[in-house]
Amino acid sequence: MKRSADVSEIYIGVMSGTSLDGIDCVAIDFSTGHPAILGQHSSALPNQLKATLAALCQPGADEIERLGTADVELGRLIAKNCLKLTEKLHLSSQQICAIGSHGQTIRHRPDQENPFSLQIGNANIIADLTGITTITDFRMADIASGGQGAPLVPAFHQSVFAHDTKYRAIINFGGISNISLLSPQSLEPKQTRGYDIGPANTLMDQWIQQHRNKPYDQNGDWARSGKVIPELLETLLRHEFFKREGPKSTGRELFNLNWLNPFIKKAYPSEDVQRTLLELTAVSVKNCVEKELARLAFDETLYICGGGTFNGFLLTRLKTLLPSFIIEKTDAISLPCQLVEASAFAWLAKETMAGQPGNQPLVTGATRPRVLGAIYSA
Ligand SMILES: Nc1ncnc2c1ncn2[C@@H]1O[C@H](COP(=O)(O)OP(=O)(O)O)[C@@H](O)[C@H]1O
Numbered sequence: 001m002k003r004s005a006d007v008s009e010i011y012i013g014v015m016s017g018t019s020l021d022g023i024d025c026v027a028i029d030f031s032t033g034h035p036a037i038l039g040q041h042s043s044a045l046p047n048q049l050k051a052t053l054a055a056l057c058q059p060g061a062d063e064i065e066r067l068g069t070a071d072v073e074l075g076r077l078i079a080k081n082c083l084k085l086t087e088k089l090h091l092s093s094q095q096i097c098a099i100g101s102h103g104q105t106i107r108h109r110p111d112q113e114n115p116f117s118l119q120i121g122n123a124n125i126i127a128d129l130t131g132i133t134t135i136t137d138f139r140m141a142d143i144a145s146g147g148q149g150a151p152l153v154p155a156f157h158q159s160v161f162a163h164d165t166k167y168r169a170i171i172n173f174g175g176i177s178n179i180s181l182l183s184p185q186s187l188e189p190k191q192t193r194g195y196d197i198g199p200a201n202t203l204m205d206q207w208i209q210q211h212r213n214k215p216y217d218q219n220g221d222w223a224r225s226g227k228v229i230p231e232l233l234e235t236l237l238r239h240e241f242f243k244r245e246g247p248k249s250t251g252r253e254l255f256n257l258n259w260l261n262p263f264i265k266k267a268y269p270s271e272d273v274q275r276t277l278l279e280l281t282a283v284s285v286k287n288c289v290e291k292e293l294a295r296l297a298f299d300e301t302l303y304i305c306g307g308g309t310f311n312g313f314l315l316t317r318l319k320t321l322l323p324s325f326i327i328e329k330t331d332a333i334s335l336p337c338q339l340v341e342a343s344a345f346a347w348l349a350k351e352t353m354a355g356q357p358g359n360q361p362l363v364t365g366a367t368r369p370r371v372l373g374a375i376y377s378a
């Protein structure tokens with residue numbers, strides 16, 4: 001289709017992931033074929049809303065009322081962040097094609113008899129307050145077609161990070177870690193794969209919040225002060241999720257303090273538990289990389305993204321556990337590591353508006369490609 005020069009190709013992607021750390025908004029211009037970041041705006045979740053959302057991630061009383069209220073509050077906050085971004089960039093609402101807003105996952109249950117994944121952050125409100133068409137609910141079409149609904153980022157990774165001739169692995173360290181295994185650009189058809197590996201930051205964040213009243217372990221310094229508890233690490237690694245083959249996806253429903261606490265003995269110093277949780281992240285990623293390498297000769301440079309890449313001690317452990325790999329942030333291949341997830345939802349919004357499928361059946365296990373999300377007109 002021929003496009004006139006004044007047709008905008010600018011999309012806003014919004015992500016608030018499992019970590020519940022904040023809202024990341026990024027504006028991307030796709031007009032050149034490669035995503036060009038125009039600007040970004042991130043803000044932390046207010047403590048009260050963070051607590052409300054965290055509580056909604058577990059079953060509890062009066063859920064519908066709490067869900068409805070939080071949905072509206074988060075929708076308003078997302079809209080406010082998008083407007084801050086457009087103001088910063090001196091862009092009008094009319095210059096933005098659409099907002100792709102992932103929303104906050106409060107329940108992800110892809111493996112039950114009636115599978116579902118529920119994100120909140122009301123899109124009617126976002127569209128109304130911003131005057132920009134908004135797309136949400138990206139996961140359910142894939143789940144309706146038998147998929148996990150997650151991860152959805154590998155398709156985007158394939159489109160921006162693929163090497164010309166080599167297979168390449170990308171690992172994201174959000175609340176949960178996930179891997180994308182990208183086919184070479186030159187290969188047709190592409191065989192993109194990917195799945196969730198396990199907890200990356202979520203258990204570390206929850207533990208330090210409980211014991212030090214901090215949202216996360218800056219640079220991994222508290223973990224660094226402790227010692228690995230081998231029996232605890234071994235026990236945690238026995239979780240069936242690590243053994244399962246992909247497609248697979250997970251979240252705070254599986255990896256939370258209710259799961260962890262029964263394994264914690266009184267004699268364990270809390271910094272040793274933090275150290276062990278960091279080791280759990282590092283070892284589960286190492287095991288995954290080694291398993292995949294036995295199947296697929298991917299490049300020796302592993303590219304990493306997500307907030308966990310700012311945890312210096314986690315990176316030190318990864319480099320030690322995977323000595324034959326060069327570990328680099330995705331900044332080296334065009335996208336700042338903290339913006340990759342939000343960028344993916346700008347891209348997914350673009351695919352949806354173009355009527356193109358956004359899922360990868362090999363990744364999610366869906367029976368077919370699906371156009372993702374619901375469109376809320378401005
Ligand atoms: N300087 C840092 N040191 C250690 N960990 C960090 C740092 N910055 C961010 N993180 C970790 O990254 C998490 C946020 O990562 P993010 O990619 O936004 O995850 P999500 O997609 O789950 O929101 C924080 O909760 C924290 O655990």
Ligand SMILES: [Mg+2]
Nearest residue numbers: 017019021022
């Ligand atoms: Mg985040």
